[in-house]
Amino acid sequence: MKDLRIQGLKKSPWVFHVAAASCNNCDIEILDLITPRFDVERFGIVLVGSPRHADALLVTGVLNRKSLPRVLRVYEQTPKPCLVIGIGSCTCDIHIFKNSYNVVGPYGKHLPVDVFIPGCPPKPEAMILGIVKALSKL
Amino acid sequence: MSNNRRIVPIGPFHPLQEEPEFFKLIVEGEKVVDIEINIGYNHRGHEFISPSLTYDQVPFLVERICGICSNSHPLAFVLAVEDAAHIEVPERAQYLRSVVHELERVHSHLLWLGLAGHFIGYNTVWMWAWRYREPILDLFEIITGNRNHYAMNKIGGVRRDINPGQFPEIEKVLNLAEQKISMLTHAVLDDPVLHARLENVGILPKEKAISYGVLGPTARASGYAIDVRKDDPHCAYDKIDWNMIVLEEGDIFAKAKVRLLECFESIKIIRQCIKQLPEGPIQARVDDIPPGEGCGRTEAPRGEVFHYVRSDGTNKPIRHKVRAPSFMNLPSNEYAVKGYSIADAALCLAAIDPCYCCTERMAAFEDGKEIYNGKQLLELSWQKTEILKSKYRK
Numbered sequence: 220m221k222d223l224r225i226q227g228l229k230k231s232p233w234v235f236h237v238a239a240a241s242c243n244n245c246d247i248e249i250l251d252l253i254t255p256r257f258d259v260e261r262f263g264i265v266l267v268g269s270p271r272h273a274d275a276l277l278v279t280g281v282l283n284r285k286s287l288p289r290v291l292r293v294y295e296q297t298p299k300p301c302l303v304i305g306i307g308s309c310t311c312d313i314h315i316f317k318n319s320y321n322v323v324g325p326y327g328k329h330l331p332v333d334v335f336i337p338g339c340p341p342k343p344e345a346m347i348l349g350i351v352k353a354l355s356k357l
Numbered sequence: 358m359s360n361n362r363r364i365v366p367i368g369p370f371h372p373l374q375e376e377p378e379f380f381k382l383i384v385e386g387e388k389v390v391d392i393e394i395n396i397g398y399n400h401r402g403h404e405f406i407s408p409s410l411t412y413d414q415v416p417f418l419v420e421r422i423c424g425i426c427s428n429s430h431p432l433a434f435v436l437a438v439e440d441a442a443h444i445e446v447p448e449r450a451q452y453l454r455s456v457v458h459e460l461e462r463v464h465s466h467l468l469w470l471g472l473a474g475h476f477i478g479y480n481t482v483w484m485w486a487w488r489y490r491e492p493i494l495d496l497f498e499i500i501t502g503n504r505n506h507y508a509m510n511k512i513g514g515v516r517r518d519i520n521p522g523q524f525p526e527i528e529k530v531l532n533l534a535e536q537k538i539s540m541l542t543h544a545v546l547d548d549p550v551l552h553a554r555l556e557n558v559g560i561l562p563k564e565k566a567i568s569y570g571v572l573g574p575t576a577r578a579s580g581y582a583i584d585v586r587k588d589d590p591h592c593a594y595d596k597i598d599w600n601m602i603v604l605e606e607g608d609i610f611a612k613a614k615v616r617l618l619e620c621f622e623s624i625k626i627i628r629q630c631i632k633q634l635p636e637g638p639i640q641a642r643v644d645d646i647p648p649g650e651g652c653g654r655t656e657a658p659r660g661e662v663f664h665y666v667r668s669d670g671t672n673k674p675i676r677h678k679v680r681a682p683s684f685m686n687l688p689s690n691e692y693a694v695k696g697y698s699i700a701d702a703a704l705c706l707a708a709i710d711p712c713y714c715c716t717e718r719m720a721a722f723e724d725g726k727e728i729y730n731g732k733q734l735l736e737l738s739w740q741k742t743e744i745l746k747s748k749y750r751k
Contacts (some may be wrong), residue, residue, distance in 0.1 A: 223449055236375065238370075238375055238376055238377055238378075238399075239377070239398075240398060240399045240400065240401055240423075240714075241376075241399070241714065242421045242422065242423055242424040242427075242714050243375065243376060243423055243425055243712065243714050244421075244424025244426040244427065244505045245424070246375035246376065246424075246547060247375070247424060247425065247468065247505070247506070248504075249375075250487070251377065251487065251491075254471075254483070254487035254488060254491075255484055255487070255488040256485055256488065256491045260486075266372075268371075268372035269372075270370075280399075281401060283398070283399075283400055283401060285397050285398050285400065286369070286377060286398045286399075289369055289370065289377070289398070290370075303750060306650055314421075315406070315417065315418055316401050316402070316406060318405070318406050318409045319401050319402040319405060319406050320402055320405060321400050321401060321402045322401060322402070339421075339506055340424065340504075340505055340506070342504065346382075
């Protein structure tokens with residue numbers, strides 16, 4: 220049964236976009252993926268409006284005190300197995316916000332992230348490559 | 358009639374806008390009668406981090422306040438530091454700053470147009486607008502080396518020069534952009550569907566615009582002619598011929614029209630800057646920042662960005678204050694949304710082109726009790742000003 224679920228995840232992953240405390244830039248580049256130049260809908264990657272419909276979560280930005288419980292709740296609502304893809308340097312470590320009082324550590328401490336895509340912001344090509352790598356890991 | 362009231366919660370993670378924020382719409386049937394906006398999901402404490410970095414590092418930090426206005430914030434910061442240290446910026450650098458600043462405006466306005474189309478379920482507008490935004494991003498990559506977060510400004514000048522070999526490519530992209538934005542403008546302004554959805558919706562009259570203190574295209578669409586580029590010319594804006602776009606209607610259609618027409622003005626400014634680009638160095642030598650304070654204002658795509666920097670003679674600022682335009686524009690939603698249906702509310706909230714990551718503020722809590730609210734912080738600030746005044750008087 221589990222194999223079947225993972226097989227189902229491999230083709231046309233539906234993604235939900237979670238912006239924790241980001242600067243908007245990775246978020247715009249994610250939307251850029253859907254628009255005509257990159258058009259990831261060709262591969263069946265669709266941005267959905269609810270985490271309950273999603274196969275993968277695209278997380279961006281650092282986690283702060285106010286957004287951490289909400290992000291964890293979104294993760295709980297996502298049907299398992301699901302992929303978590305961290306987009307941008309902020310998700311890899313805390314980036315430039317190291318000294319901030321409101322930032323609560325990197326994603327790795329709180330969420331099981333499958334793939335990190337570094338870059339500030341990563342180019343859309345890098346994001347596609349990251350998602351492909353995450354899928355081929357299954 | 359209060360028992361007819363219902364609450365529609367939207368957010369914080371919702372498909373409407375890409376940033377986390379929480380709206381509480383209080384509705385009677387379909388009609389929105391009140392709204393509460395709860396922000397803070399994006400707060401990262403830039404003003405706190407800034408004094409721990411050196412002057413050369415801060416532009417990279419303030420760039421990351423917002424990804425869309427990622428030239429306006431560093432520009433306002435370097436203008437503030439140059440004001441404090443009385444640095445003369447070379448003329449070529451002034452023109453290059455204007456070029457990047459105006460390119461950012463074109464990309465931001467196209468981005469807003471696309472998202473506005475998306476919010477009313479008209480994805481064709483979204484796809485077209487974002488398709489023709491791509492060549493502008495390519496141009497950014499040619500000029501500054503990155504699609505977003507350009508890192509163009511430094512204290513005393515700019516980091517990168519444009520060489521004459523790049524002029525034909527820039528001209529080619531500008532021609533393409535002008536042609537396509539003109540097509541898009543005609544398509545949007547003549548579309549009966551968009552007329553029906555956008556006209557006479559979310560009206561902000563001029564007197565309300567003034568009393569809320571709104572800025573940028575939101576103010577200019579309500580007949581309130583305010584633009585830092587005209588009022589307090591910085592960079593090369595006083596040496597160039599361009600017009601301020603002001604419309605009287607104040608509805609969402611006027612806001613869309615102001616933004617679309619501003620794109621043409623921006624392209625005009627870029628063309629003139631490239632044509633008049635003087636020869637010379639692109640950066641001035643900066644040795645140290647003397648004690649003092651400075652202000653920098655610049656017109657971001659959403660309105661005026663204001664930065665205040667105080668220096669004590671070391672290599673780090675001791676106080677850095679940021680005020681982004683959305684901070685002023687956001688409260689006007691309170692007026693503009695009321696009385697329209699829920700379907701229009703989504704668009705009204707987006708019409709000011711909100712940027713929550715610029716706007717985030719904090720309130721301090723201790724054991725569940727608020728220890729500093731807005732009023733107390735204001736009083737604290739007045740006290741501090743008095744202390745400083747008495748210090749300087751001696």
